[in-house]
Amino acid sequence: MSRELSPTQLAVERLARPRPAPGIWSGNMVAVLERGWQAIKTQNWGIIISGFFEPVLYLLAMGWGLGALVGEVEGPGGAKVSYAAYIAPAMLATSAMNGAIYDSTMNVFFKLNFGKLYQAMLQTSLGPLDVALGEIMLALFRGLLYAVAFLAVMAALGLATSWWALLMVPAAVLIAFGFAAVGMGVTSFAQRFQQLDLIMFAMLPMFLFSATLYPISVYPSAVQLFIQALPLWHGVELMRHLAVGHLTWATLGHATYFTAMTALGLWVTTVRMRKLFLR
Amino acid sequence: MGGGQANATRQESVSCAPYAAVVTSEELVIRARGLTKAYGDFVAVDGIDFDVRRGESFGLLGPNGAGKSTTMRMIGGTLGRTAGELSVVGLDPETQGPQVRAHLGVVPQQDNLDDDLKVRENLIMYGRYFGLPRSYLVPKSAELLEFAQLTDKASARVDDLSGGMKRRLTIARGLVNEPEVLLLDEPTTGLDPQARHTLWDRLFRLKEAGVTLIVTTHFMDEAEQLCDRLIVIDKGTIMAEGSPAQLIRQYSTREVLELRFGSQRNAQVVAQLEGLAERIEVLPDRILLYSADGEATLERVSGAGLHPVTSLVRRSSLEDVFLRLTGRTLVD
Amino acid sequence: MTDIDVSRLAASGRAGEPTELAGRARRFGVWYYAETSLRSMRAYLWTVVAVGVGQPLFYLVALGVGLGALVSANGQTVDGVSYLVFVAPAVMVATIVAAASGELTYPVMAGFRWRRTYYGPAATPVTPAQISLGHLLAVTLRFVAQAIVFWLFMLAFGATSSPWSWLTVPIAALSAVAFGAPLQAYAATLKRDGMAFNFVQRFIVMPMMLFSGTYFPLSTMPTYLQWIGWISPVWHGTQLARWASYGLREPAWLVVVHVLVLVTMAVVGAALSCRFYTRRLTR
Numbered sequence: 067m068s069r070e071l072s073p074t075q076l077a078v079e080r081l082a083r084p085r086p087a088p089g090i091w092s093g094n095m096v097a098v099l100e101r102g103w104q105a106i107k108t109q110n111w112g113i114i115i116s117g118f119f120e121p122v123l124y125l126l127a128m129g130w131g132l133g134a135l136v137g138e139v140e141g142p143g144g145a146k147v148s149y150a151a152y153i154a155p156a157m158l159a160t161s162a163m164n165g166a167i168y169d170s171t172m173n174v175f176f177k178l179n180f181g182k183l184y185q186a187m188l189q190t191s192l193g194p195l196d197v198a199l200g201e202i203m204l205a206l207f208r209g210l211l212y213a214v215a216f217l218a219v220m221a222a223l224g225l226a227t228s229w230w231a232l233l234m235v236p237a238a239v240l241i242a243f244g245f246a247a248v249g250m251g252v253t254s255f256a257q258r259f260q261q262l263d264l265i266m267f268a269m270l271p272m273f274l275f276s277a278t279l280y281p282i283s284v285y286p287s288a289v290q291l292f293i294q295a296l297p298l299w300h301g302v303e304l305m306r307h308l309a310v311g312h313l314t315w316a317t318l319g320h321a322t323y324f325t326a327m328t329a330l331g332l333w334v335t336t337v338r339m340r341k342l343f344l345r
Numbered sequence: 346m347g348g349g350q351a352n353a354t355r356q357e358s359v360s361c362a363p364y365a366a367v368v369t370s371e372e373l374v375i376r377a378r379g380l381t382k383a384y385g386d387f388v389a390v391d392g393i394d395f396d397v398r399r400g401e402s403f404g405l406l407g408p409n410g411a412g413k414s415t416t417m418r419m420i421g422g423t424l425g426r427t428a429g430e431l432s433v434v435g436l437d438p439e440t441q442g443p444q445v446r447a448h449l450g451v452v453p454q455q456d457n458l459d460d461d462l463k464v465r466e467n468l469i470m471y472g473r474y475f476g477l478p479r480s481y482l483v484p485k486s487a488e489l490l491e492f493a494q495l496t497d498k499a500s501a502r503v504d505d506l507s508g509g510m511k512r513r514l515t516i517a518r519g520l521v522n523e524p525e526v527l528l529l530d531e532p533t534t535g536l537d538p539q540a541r542h543t544l545w546d547r548l549f550r551l552k553e554a555g556v557t558l559i560v561t562t563h564f565m566d567e568a569e570q571l572c573d574r575l576i577v578i579d580k581g582t583i584m585a586e587g588s589p590a591q592l593i594r595q596y597s598t599r600e601v602l603e604l605r606f607g608s609q610r611n612a613q614v615v616a617q618l619e620g621l622a623e624r625i626e627v628l629p630d631r632i633l634l635y636s637a638d639g640e641a642t643l644e645r646v647s648g649a650g651l652h653p654v655t656s657l658v659r660r661s662s663l664e665d666v667f668l669r670l671t672g673r674t675l676v677d
Numbered sequence: 678m679t680d681i682d683v684s685r686l687a688a689s690g691r692a693g694e695p696t697e698l699a700g701r702a703r704r705f706g707v708w709y710y711a712e713t714s715l716r717s718m719r720a721y722l723w724t725v726v727a728v729g730v731g732q733p734l735f736y737l738v739a740l741g742v743g744l745g746a747l748v749s750a751n752g753q754t755v756d757g758v759s760y761l762v763f764v765a766p767a768v769m770v771a772t773i774v775a776a777a778s779g780e781l782t783y784p785v786m787a788g789f790r791w792r793r794t795y796y797g798p799a800a801t802p803v804t805p806a807q808i809s810l811g812h813l814l815a816v817t818l819r820f821v822a823q824a825i826v827f828w829l830f831m832l833a834f835g836a837t838s839s840p841w842s843w844l845t846v847p848i849a850a851l852s853a854v855a856f857g858a859p860l861q862a863y864a865a866t867l868k869r870d871g872m873a874f875n876f877v878q879r880f881i882v883m884p885m886m887l888f889s890g891t892y893f894p895l896s897t898m899p900t901y902l903q904w905i906g907w908i909s910p911v912w913h914g915t916q917l918a919r920w921a922s923y924g925l926r927e928p929a930w931l932v933v934v935h936v937l938v939l940v941t942m943a944v945v946g947a948a949l950s951c952r953f954y955t956r957r958l959t960r
Contacts, residue, residue, distance in 0.1 A: 074523045104461075136748055183457070263721065267731060
């Protein structure tokens with residue numbers, strides 16, 4: 067086996083080796099990430115940076131403006147916190163959710179049906195699973211950047227009162243991962259754009275009712291149970307615990323919820339991969 | 346991107362050595378048996394059989410909607426099949442998609458270049474999808490730009506290229522992995538005549554270099570220019586198979602006389618034309634008379650006292666083959 | 678194919694004289710395009726309905742009832758009324774202006790570039806200015822419908838008591854046009870993709886929604902931020918809507934100013950839009 071292989075022969079050789087899911091996965095997700103990075107470089111940076119302003123503006127407007135009306139609120143463990151400190155972690159969880167859902171539903175669906183990028187990628191030795199995972203990773207990377215920036219703002223405003231707050235960054239990525247994986251799975255069932263519009267629209271009540279702006283104790287207990295089954299509530303609670311360093315078994319429970327959600331979403335996505343890409 | 350761009354503009358034409366055949370020594374690059382694709386009740390490809398040998402230039406000729414593009418996508422493994430067998434470079438594209446595509450260059454019907462990247466980046470990034478290293482891709486992209494006559498457009502935006510340039514870039518991109526088989530779906534549809542000829546010249550050189558070409562087209566002249574052998578497809582089934590010359594010999598005469606009498610009269614004069622040629626086809630706008638000598642036929646028509654508004658003698662083409670086989674014209 | 682009587686197809690005499698057709702287009706062209714536009718809205722009718730019904734319901738429950746409970750637990754009323762009454766007309770204006778930012782950005786880009794739906798009508802006697810106004814008219818009808826639904830929800834929630842509260846419907850629609858018409862004009866100038874709309878969304882719409890006195894009175898913000906409200910159609914619309922909905926004590930001259938600002942923005946925006954459409958479609 068001493069023959070000299072050209073780069074193209076090596077590439078062919080590598081794909082001939084056994085690997086899991088050989089019909090849909092080539093093990094070259096890195097190329098998808100590289101492309102994302104290349105595209106960002108030639109794009110307007112303003113658009114990337116602007117994504118960070120949304121949660122910050124929300125925090126400023128609601129935290130201070132509304133805070134003047136609301137006063138202090140009961141935080142995790144029953145301690146009174148300012149309204150800004152109460153909603154800041156919720157804003158971070160919500161922005162992680164919104165970004166991930168948008169990227170994995172509208173964005174992916176648009177590229178699949180109208181954009182030509184995925185079509186071009188799938189003409190090469192990339193498999194659909196490489197493309198899907200690469201797309202999720204890119205969304206998570208963006209989420210990571212926003213989370214770091216948001217946490218810096220929180221710290222500057224004195225809203226993060228514990229070193230545990232640093233864990234809000236990986237927590238944001240975990241929340242985004244869960245939503246992105248499920249979003250991608252849901253997209254595989256979508257036939258038309260309008261159906262995804264409705265998914266985006268369903269995010270609104272989830273945002274409004276998941277203890278983001280006020281505690282769920284104002285609801286009857288049946289409604290509370292329903293909200294507690296929804297993912298965003300777990301994300302908000304997880305963030306709130308970390309922000310003040312109030313860690314309990316419940317904190318771990320919330321994190322587990324998202325781990326399970328991620329696993330489920332990835333499983334559905336993998337199973338539906340052919341339906342999603344090879345139609 | 347690293348610092349490897351300095352030498353990217355060096356003057357080098359694409360290597361004309363035969364592209365290395367790696368996998369097997371077997372002669373068949375593609376083997377299809379009973380290949381079928383159905384969408385519900387609609388059967389796009391209906392149990393077709395064909396073989397493509399290494400190094401040949403193979404055509405799929407048929408009207409829009411005949412099932413050509415569907416067949417192409419099944420070959421690339423980006424579309425599953427409903428039934429039948431399909432082997433590409435000895436592998437099943439459905440279960441070994443990535444590995445199969447590593448051997449293929451795909452040029453889709455509609456250009457799908459990456460608008461977010463510059464021209465050269467398009468080539469390099471596409472090569473990365475094959476897992477090729479940049480050290481290979483940087484000089485390779487320069488060669489391909491030269492081949493596609495786009496060297497001076499290397500840093501242009503894709504949006505700013507003309508239709509012909511985009512097409513050449515798409516073809517150059519399909520060559521980035523030095524494929525054994527190049528799939529070309531309607532390569533010159535929508536291009537002006539000059540751009541078509543430039544493109545045919547490039548494809549012809551690839552053929553000379555030993556690349557297996559698989560071309561779908563609904564243009565006769567294209568099939569006659571590019572294909573050693575072709576299958577005529579209509580409604581998902583194969584109507585005939587052979588070289589362009591063979592097919593014309595088998596299904597048509599040497600020459601064709603085209604007559605126009607005006608839309609009202611065409612139908613009336615047919616009876617009088619009966620017996621003046623080997624075969625007569627009546628189309629809505631004109632009448633075709635098939636014979637070995639078109640001029641002689643025209644004289645006989647005048648002799649019968651018929652004076653068409655226009656008349657034209659031409660060589661038989663694949664268009665006539667298709668008309669004979671299906672009773673319909675190819676482009677409508 | 679040969680069965681068609683081509684001479685009858687070419688001139689049956691039923692279509693009417695060209696001058697007559699041109700005259701009809703001159704008079705009703707705006708409505709003709711509005712009709713086209715409304716029909717194309719049927720493609721996403723269910724989204725429009727879901728948004729139209731869902732938004733008032735969700736916002737009134739969450740803000741009025743949920744958040745309102747926190748505010749009153751803090752012993753606060755705003756402007757002498759409950760938080761629900763205070764926030765309802767404002768959220769009505771804000772959500773309908775938000776709908777304008779959706780309807781008059783991407784669809785305009787689609788009309789010029791992606792789907793090129795403006796170019797067909799532009800080849801008929803209908804003028805580019807009529808196309809521009811027709812599109813605006815169609816979406817305005819949607820805003821009115823949306824505003825009526827919102828107002829009905831306000832009545833159901835007991836969020837408004839004044840007999841004049843129905844005025845919030847035209848006020849909200851006017852606010853949406855005041856913001857939407859200039860936006861439509863801007864969208865008509867864009868040559869490349871819709872990236873610019875992300876900027877509009879994040880740097881104009883978002884801040885406008887948050888700092889226009891919707892969720893808390895403008896006066897609770899520091900003075901150096903209050904200018905955002907003064908130039909915001911959402912704030913002017915909101916103040917008018919509160920005045921109509923629960924009798925916000927606003928001096929008469931200020932009410933006039935609110936109306937003037939909104940009408941001026943709408944008229945100037947529509948005029949600019951007509952100009953830009955004409956420039957682009959007759960180029």
